[in-house]
Amino acid sequence: xxxxxxxxxxxxxxxxxxxxxxxxxxxxxxxxxxxxxxxxxxxxxxxxxxxxxxxxxxxxxxxxxxxxxxxxxxxxxxxxxxxxxxxxxxxxxxxxxxxxxxxxxxxxxxxxxxxxxxxxxxxxxxxxxxxxxxxxxxxxxxxxxxxxxxxxxxxxxxxxxxxxxxxxxxxxxxxxxxxxxxxxxxxxxxxxxxxxxxxxxxxxxxxxxxxxxxxxxxxxxxxxxxxxxxxxxxxxxxxxxxx
Numbered sequence: 001x002x003x004x005x006x007x008x009x010x011x012x013x014x015x016x017x018x019x020x021x022x023x024x025x026x027x028x029x030x031x032x033x034x035x036x037x038x039x040x041x042x043x044x045x046x047x048x049x050x051x052x053x054x055x056x057x058x059x060x061x062x063x064x065x066x067x068x069x070x071x072x073x074x075x076x077x078x079x080x081x082x083x084x085x086x087x088x089x090x091x092x093x094x095x096x097x098x099x100x101x102x103x104x105x106x107x108x109x110x111x112x113x114x115x116x117x118x119x120x121x122x123x124x125x126x127x128x129x130x131x132x133x134x135x136x137x138x139x140x141x142x143x144x145x146x147x148x149x150x151x152x153x154x155x156x157x158x159x160x161x162x163x164x165x166x167x168x169x170x171x172x173x174x175x176x177x178x179x180x181x182x183x184x185x186x187x188x189x190x191x192x193x194x195x196x197x198x199x200x201x202x203x204x205x206x207x208x209x210x211x212x213x214x215x216x217x218x219x220x221x222x223x224x225x226x227x228x229x230x231x232x233x234x235x236x237x238x239x240x241x242x243x
Contacts, residue, residue: 027220
């Protein structure tokens with residue numbers, strides 16, 4: 001009696017993100033960074049002249065979108081390719097963990113966006129190209145997670161998930177370029193002349209981007225470690241059943 005999951009030797013599992021002091025330090029830095037970002041965004045940053053205090057949600061809206069479109073779904077895409085080449089389930093676990101975090105931050109983006117939009121645009125939601133493509137991206141990766149949840153662990157699930165993640169990533173550059181390709185009411189923050197922000201606002205934004213990226217790294221390490229431990233338990237259970 002054999003299973004696909006059993007083809008990965010127990011000894012070959014590397015403890016990516018194994019619990020250590022530096023992981024705890026990273027988590028502490030992330031927590032402190034988020035608290036400082038809250039202070040800077042809600043109290044220290046100047047009030048925007050036209051939009052008022054509601055604009056402050058921007059300092060969390062954009063970093064959330066950056067984490068999802070930048071490191072989270074990109075890591076899932078790259079690790080899915082590496083898995084298909086090397087057939088190492090460790091990369092499949094990293095891809096899955098990163099996609100989970102990407103869905104979480106995309107959800108934050110889709111929630112904070114309408115809160116910001118209601119007093120500015122007069123509506124919580126419009127079928128703007130940027131909003132629509134982001135919603136499609138969210139559905140794609142939720143479907144990816146549902147596929148994994150409904151399939152047995154092993155190389156078959158990893159192959160299907162990897163192909164799904166690679167194809168789904170096509171929407172990431174579409175989301176990014178949507179405000180340049182189509183007419184949109186979504187603001188264009190970065191142009192050839194740089195950022196159209198007051199220097200103090202730009203500082204808060206860059207700080208928040210750094211903090212959210214740090215938080216992503218910490219969450220990825222913790223989540224992959226959990227998946228590594230779960231994989232070990234599953235293989236030990238399989239070995240006991242085969243005796």
